[in-house]
Amino acid sequence: MARLWVCAAAGAGFFLASLVLHSRFSGSPVLRNLALQISWKREKILYRLDLDWPKYSEYFTGATFCVAVDSPNGLVYIAQRGDNIPKVLVFSEDGYFLRAWNYTVDTPHGMFAASTLQQQSVWITDVGSGSFGHTVKKYNSFGDLVQVLGTPGKKGTGLNPLQFDNPAELYVEETGDIYIVDGDGGLNNRLIKLSQDFMILWLHGENGTGPAKFNIPHSVTLDSVGRVWVADRGNKRMQVFDKVTGEWLGAWSNCFTQEGPSAIRFTPDGKYLVVAQLNLGRLSVMAAPPVGNIGDCSVISTIQLPDQVQPHLLEIDSKTGAVYVAEIGAKQVQKYVPLNNHIHALGG
Template sequence: MALLLFIMFMCGAISSHIASRSHADFRVSGRALYKLDISWPRNPELFTGQVFAVAVNHLRGRVYVAQRGENIPKVLVFSTDGELLQAWNTSSLEMPHGMFLANASADPTLWITDVGNGPFGHTVKQYSPTGKLLRVLGSPGKAGSSLSPLQFDQPAEIFIHSSGEIYIVDGDVNNRLIKLSPDLQVLWMHAERGSGLAQFYIPHSVAVDRYQRVWVADRGNKRIQVFNSVTGDWLGSWGSCFKDDAPCSIRFTPDQKYIVVAQLNTNQITLLEAPPIGIIGQCQVISTIELAEDVKPHLVDLDLKSSDLYVAEIGAGQAQKFVPLSAAGV
């Protein structure tokens, strides 16, 4: 009986592996900058839920993958070679949404936004690299818009600058972009729902470039908005590249030549030309990775050392790794 169960488990694992790899089909239009690494991870059947987010520690060669589901580890930790190193069976994380690896060079920590409706939800949590809960931002289990005490309502994503300053996009209810100091004081905020300048409808992802500009994927408005990171002043908006589908995720390649955007409903990863300092202009598509129809890419992250691109895919229930083509100059 035990042998039979083992055989059934292995067959299930193999079929899961095959099903996962069936989502690997993709096409590239425009300039070819990346190719799929079909060997990562080594055991894709280890994904057991809906994969929502990914974060990379480029100095320690760690890839963190957040997934949702009942009675499953919420975070899987892989090496950049694809080996599973750890699984977090933490009860403090309900429904992970966004994830960010901060301070990789000294004391790395992992920040995760939790959009759950239970006693731990509506918060942003800071974890050690091994899964120890270090700090909670927000009021656990209490959705709200207060700044004192700090509250969130399904916070989407967080970005921690090297200065320690914190940027948070707070969901489709509050529709807020908040900048916090390292000691959690509100420095500036935009918190008005709408389609006008500095208004949001479902802000979903945030990133800061080397020129003190904050880039926000304004998903409901099918655009990216840009702000001065010091003053919070509105600098510009890109919408012409997103007629068919909204931007879900936004990250920069390590050299900051390109902006990497995930588009969930059209199953695309789009690379846009990043504008130089002082110029926002119009968006320009350089390359598009068209994934299989049901993959649903949600959030992405890049290895700041190798430029490898990792994609969290809700529909496929997996994370995939794309590596830069040597001649692409990524």
């Protein structure tokens, strides 16, 4: 069996991340059925699984929904769901557990670390139905609540005051401007841009299939040339907007005929997008489009995970290019490291 996996890893078009899952999968149908999931399609292999991250996986005690990377300070935040467990875990970038906290977090969905060398902060979208739910909240690295957007415990569609219903994810620019996708199957299907003092700059907020309309907007990110990308999961596409005006620039759908994207992030050099598809258990590396031309998506490389792993959201370290994937089915976060030629391309 070991020899089979060596041959598969060498000859397959993608690296099977599931070769060495954590011990909780040992002997399970997931592991036993891996041999059926080898693809021989030849593609570039850009990443390898970091088998030493984290150092101890027993800290994962719930369903891991999201991950955020504080690159300036070398920290990795993970949010998990479950009863009587710490909702947020903090690791070092080399995999050592540092601390945990469980304050004013009900049901985490998305995270983003908006840190500098002077200030460490992490934002969490909370989709819970309890007293902390339907909010977007900012914390320091020790779990102290700094800012709350939305009406805690009350879902809604209002803009003044601002209300959310199952806010899925956010992205915070260095300027402090905030992009929020709201919601994950709730009342709202909208993309909101807020200023650093939380004023609405522009929004697209209608359910539908046309341009600038959404069906479960699930992930949001920015590229290096001022475009906002949204994983429009229910519509099986990604939509692209101008970050200043909010103008709709185009959409990608040709890569998502089977399932829509659940997560999207750019590599530090801006050349690639890494995209997760939850139920397909797939990570795809796609070529970023040139300025002024969205065109169609082109898959450069894929990482196929086994059934039931369910990659939900992901984050990329802006310094090293490492990809961290929160897997709600496997109840773990895995780290993928760029191969040497790719690291060089990233400037590392």
